Amino acid sequence: MCKCFSGVTVQGALRSSSIETTEENLLQLKYEPESVWGYVEVHIEQGPVLENVGLPLGSVKGIAGQTRLKVTVKGTQGHAGTVPMNMRQDPMVAAAELIVFLESLCKQPDYYLSYDGQCTSSTVESLAGSLVCTVGEISTWPSASNVIPGQVTFTVDVRAMDDSGREAIIYEFSNRLYHMCDRRSVFCNVERKHDANAVVCDPGLSTQLKSASYTALKRITGEDPGDVPVLMSGAGHDAMAMSHLTKVGMLFVRCRGGISHSPAEHVLDDDVWAAGMAVLAFFETLL
Incomplete structure (x- = not known):
């Protein structure tokens, strides 16, 4: 249930105005397409x-259709001054590599996407004029200047007019993500948080x-x-x-x-x- 900062729910605010938000009442407000x-x-x-x-x-x-992802990268937390560079499992640099790859993928989708039954040349061409990808949030834990982080999370926002093209981008990003994380010996997980078709x-x-x-x-x-x-x-x-x-x-x-x-x-x-x-x-x- 959605609440404002004062703790009042939408349903509670409507009820205080004598508006009951039952399923039956809401169905009575529903528009019919023919109207x-x-x-x-x-x-x-x-x-x-x-x-x-x-x-x-x-x-x-x-x-444009939209997909929002939450990417979690887990490594090994350690002291910034005592763990040698070649012995680290640093989720921050892994996340940085993933974000830079996402930028390249979305700038040049034709370079990375393969043509098969799921991704045609027309799909890739349609992405050229509408595809945009954004990392809008990034957080680290425990977030201290003298600590190699144990976990990094960031969001990915992918938008395109072609829904199949958007799915191809997400598939390619996820596939490369797991390879990159394996190479760096860190754990990665991708959650889909939102989808809307074009x-x-x-x-x-x-x-x-x-x-x-x-x-x-x-x-x-x-x-x-x-x-x-x-x-x-x-x-x-x-x-x-x-x-x-x-x-x-x-x-x-x-x-x-x-x-x-x-x-x-x-x-x-x-x-x-x-x-x-x-x-x-x-x-x-x-x-």
């Missing part, structure tokens, strides 16, 4: 592409949003804005969940420096206005 025409989401890009091309809006063709936006909605963006920008500037970009989203969005209910489309809005999840996140008022005009133009096509 929903579609879902359109407007969101900042959270990336630098629109700013780079000098346009405030872009249509989204799909949302979502392809409805082609019709994407085309309509692209056309609506073009119309809005032309109305605002009085000039031909050129071709509106069609982008892939590497970040997860509500549209991923809504895709199980209905067709989805997304419109991206330019943000300064591609920065998000930071106090430096910023969107121009004029770009927000452009997004609103694009949504209006989109609705006009439905009338």
Whole structure:
């Protein structure tokens, strides 16, 4: 059960507002697919592409699938000054080697992946434009400057538009991981903590949003804005969940420096206005 810092659960907060979260009550709130025409989401890009091309809006063709792993590397804890280098079972340097390998794998997947029934040339090609891999957390135990750590854990976040390609990357990383750990005489374990399949936006909605963006920008500037970009989203969005209910489309809005999840996140008022005009133009096509 999810709790806030004060110890109050979501269910408890709802109950205090006279909302009972029983399965029966929640099922009554459930949308039926036939009652929903579609879902359109407007969101900042959270990336630098629109700013780079000098346009405030872009249509989204799909949302990358995601896998998150937790990697644990266990070695032999010891004194930093008394254990010779060639006698160490150091999980920190093993983890460092694994992280550097992950970077190479995700930068050059075609170099590492073999072509077989599970991984075709088209799968590898699709990874070239969407694959990103990140180690966002790393921790060591006992975490003292004069101690060879006994254990290191780190997270791996893998995202790609091609789900089979993402699985191929995870398989290759895991396979190489165990070989590297054996060579360094350390124990390694990989846990899958999260999986979400990629979502392809409805082609019709994407085309309509692209056309609506073009119309809005032309109305605002009085000039031909050129071709509106069609982008892939590497970040997860509500549209991923809504895709199980209905067709989805997304419109991206330019943000300064591609920065998000930071106090430096910023969107121009004029770009927000452009997004609103694009949504209006989109609705006009439905009338």
